[in-house]
Amino acid sequence: MFDNLSDKLQRAFKSLRGQGKLTPENMEEALREIRLALLEADVNFKVVKEVVDRIQYKALGEDVMTALSPAEQVVKIVRDELIAILGKDTAKVKFASQPPTIILMAGLQGSGKTTTSGKLAHWLKNGGHRPMLVSVDVYRPAAREQLKVVAQAINAKLYEGKVEEANTDTVVRLAKEARREAISNGCNILIVDTAGRLHIDDQLMDEMQHLKTLLNPQEILFVADAMTGQDAVNSAKEFHDKLTLTGVVLTKMDGDARGGAALSIRQVTGQPIKFIGVGEKYDALEPFHPDRIVGRILGMGDVLSLIEKAEASIDKKKSEEFASKALSGDGFSLADFRDQLKQVKKLGSLQSIIGMLPRIGPFAGLQQVADKVDDKELSRVEAIINSMTPHEREHHDVINGSRRKRIANGSGTSVQEVNQLLRQYSQMRKMFKTMSKPSFAKRLSGMKMPNGMQ
Template sequence: MFEGLSQKLEGALQSVTGQGRIDEVNVAETMREIRRALLNADVNYQVAKEFTANVKEAATGEDVLTSVTPGEQLTKIMHDELTRVLGGEHEGIEMAETPPTVILVAGLQGSGKTTFCAKLARHFRKEGHAPLLAASDVYRPAAVDQLKTLADQVNAPVYSIEDDGEIVEDAVRVANEAVTEAQNTARDIVIIDTAGRMHIDEAMMQEVEDIKTTVAPNETLFVVDSMTGQDAVNTAKEFNERIDYDGVVLSKLDGDTRGGAALSIRTVVNKPIKFASTGEKLDALTPFYPDRMAQRILGMGDVVSFVERAQEQYDEQEAERLQEKIRSEEFDLQDFYDQLQRIQKMGSIKELMGMIPGVGNKISDLDIDEEAFTHIEAIIQSMTPEERAHPDILNGTRRRRIARGSGNEVRDVNQLVSQFEEMKDMMKTMQKMTSKGQDVDISSLMDKITGGGGGQSRSPR
């Protein structure tokens, strides 16, 4: 996410590194590089100009504080300004005083709008709500079926209207009746998926306006494809002029995103970014926190989000049990398998590593094979409970059997066992360093994880 922009901003800050004072000369040079980096990332020109002007004004003449380098001080100033540009404070969904809360979702075709509706339903279900999806995209072939398929995966019902097996093309009626259905079935949230087009047209705009007038939604969200840069910002502006939406959803942030849309849209339309979609899976949706995004853009990581994701998978009792097994050196392959399952539920490995301070920019060129887990799991599943608990009993005969059962080669089994032993040693080292209050050397740990293979991820296959 934003690796190119992050690297360029980090490079620009090098001009003040090692200097004793932030002055007009080094700030001017740095701001030129930062402005160039922002414009290359397709950030709106006026936004880039205002950003660098504000940073320059805040930085010029500031003495370096004790134990703080000019680079660190300027980074802090940039972080504060980035947070402001991205919206300042996190803004969530405004819930209705009397259920159901009605959320109208609009956007162009191909922006990820329908998928976002299912993701949002999953998000609310995790928070204890009972969402209902309304299939008001009644024109696109198979749009209703797509929504139903996605909704089945998150255990949320879909309201649609059919006549003799044919979809009734009345989007306003679907939305209105869905709200009544939610009231009658004790559903406290209604998410309305509306029709999109390949471009903005009068018919689409009028229909969204009609739905909004009829159901009076508590929230209207506009889904924008982050990969389209300034085109996304222009579209967001036109939509806002017509339907005056309440918030923006950035989709496809895991793709080839330069950052222009995220850094421009709040300033241009003056509406908060409320959610960010960071992958195709239905769990790849996160509430948008401007300060956390600013940290990630500047390569500072996002520890809070990392911890929140971990807390979803680990309770305190489980964490203590795992800690004790590591401490007593009883951590085995079954535990390893269980942790792989939990880690995969947290998101992609590259994204998670990018949340660790000081790691994000170091892994931008790292080729991490997410499918490697599949082969690892297959090998462990082919082992008996005794073999998982005691890998030292894995002789040649057992390893050949495991290789055949998992569809791998014996060398793949050997490599997994070797990696597991290395990981146990690494965990013991981390345990000792943490108990002594020492910092963990992330670079050396990364070398162990990747095998020091010049950016290639080690995996059994």
């Protein structure tokens, strides 16, 4: 979602590169570009003014003006300022000294509050906790039913309770019963999915105040739809003024929003962004790391998050077995190839994976390639391999013309697509076979590196 902002900031930095030194004139042009980039990204105009003023003050300081690489110094200043906006450290979840920890989920209707409650429960379960979910939205039966479906999908405990009347007394009763049930079931966290409205009103806030007083929650998390931009920021401020939020969860961060909510919400409310929703699946919730997000915005990538995602998603044993087969000289089968494709798909779309890589050096231009790649292509390849017999997957040489036609019909693809896959597979086998030869390793070790380095 930060692609447009990233591109515009890169243009601003580019105008400084090649300059012998910074001057008020060329710096003014770069600041204009930075200001425009932030405003077009829907960042709050007051935040933009504060940030640009601080960048200008630091950039025109003596240390930067006399630096050998003034453009790189400005990039560092912008990075530091963006991190300051988002919060220098990753915000942690607060836990009660005496369980259960109560997490109150607040937000407007349609912000993704119920789904986020389930994602948070899933994330906490993976961290070794025992969460319980409860919906106190007695006004929309569909909301309670949705949370029930979510709880079943992630195998989390749910307290349903009975709803006879849709009023605040019922909401308070459900909350009391859920806390008691969490204690008796040994659940150390209770996530309370509250009612939402299309807009902020007195009834909503009074009910939230009742719940806050009753439960004394350790966390009051405001769930905001990042796609709504400054509306999300304004709503968060109103909720914070009346409830004193402890953090924010931004949903739909994988969409094409301009990113202004993420860059404004902490500065306006004073509260940290604790999580971001990056997809529809229940595992698509990530802790918010300010420095990593800024790295993505400035084209420096987010390799740490990519590594963490790979460690959590990829079967290390299978990957090692594949590498051993591929480099053994005997090659790997189409079944092995399919299994590795499944591993890659667990990491997300190719666009999201490449978006975490730096946009400089050998990775420059990769994003343009990724934009042209259809992620459904991986599914088509998998379907083609699945349409083969076990013998064909292990011995691709037996796949003749009639077999190719059968495989194409079975996978809903064309014979040309089957032929293309087999050609690519054969080329990969040849490449790995070449790499496995001692002569290749010898040639590689004898290659001269740049600057005469061995």
